[in-house]
Amino acid sequence: MSEPNDQTVTAWVRLLRAQHAALSGVEKALKEAGHPPLSWYDVLLELDRAGDEGLRPFALQSKMLLPQYGISRLIDRVEKAGYLERIACDDDQRGHVLKITTAGKALRRRMWPVYSHAIQDAVGAKLTREEVSELSKILSKLL
Amino acid sequence: MSEPNDQTVTAWVRLLRAQHAALSGVEKALKEAGHPPLSWYDVLLELDRAGDEGLRPFALQSKMLLPQYGISRLIDRVEKAGYLERIACDDDQRGHVLKITTAGKALRRRMWPVYSHAIQDAVGAKLTREEVSELSKILSKLL
């Protein structure tokens, strides 16, 4: 069967709206605190995790939710702002290695309290613990 | 308490990713069928529901997930394509009434099978009936 039932359509609509509401809230909180958008945080988080070895753009892209063409300009902006460095790659002349700078690490640390508080407002505070884990479990099946 | 626990952060990340994955799939299906994007469907659906009386732009906006400035140009595009009409408003000279055209109704009818099939692929086929209603119930609390 390929037709969704009404419950499925309702769930779909709510998925769109709930995510939109939650994301708007988080982006708004970041902006009001004078921070860059969420996508910058994601970049900095992955680069921070990668440590001294850094990450290649394609590796970063695979960890994030971006198409191949979306990553270049995002990296440009974050680099231009001084939060990451593009370093020539020794063993592969096609690419670069991306590394987070000290300023980038500091920015990420400053963003986290704002971000985490906004997550709590948008999700944690509205659901019980049981609902949070049930939601998490069900959503994982959609990936 | 304003700090989210780990489960909440995980649920947040999965909400972003699941919605992104599902929405990408739906938009891709519409595009491959030669149809306009989902936002057009939403406009046509609301105008179709509103019937002969039509809808004011601000009323349409409140039913959709758009900021006030986003609706004007969306309406422009849909109108230009001939799927809705802007009609001068009798009792309020500031605004217009939007009405769906015959072509608009036909487009909506043609889009629905593609859209609904994509919803089923993205959500319905991946979850049990119980999970769908549980998901729907939990997401409604986030709105």
Place this chain on the structure above:
DNA sequence: GAAGATTGAGAACTCAATCTTC
């Protein structure tokens, strides 16, 4: 002054095409 709606400027996204190196 507030509400309804539009517009201009700049930022970001999308897709396809391109370039370099493997």
Place this chain on the structure above:
DNA sequence: GAAGATTGAGTTCTCAATCTTC
């Protein structure tokens, strides 16, 4: 030729400013 990455052109989004009417 394929993989990694960037670029150009066009579209859409965002925010603030504006305009008209209530």
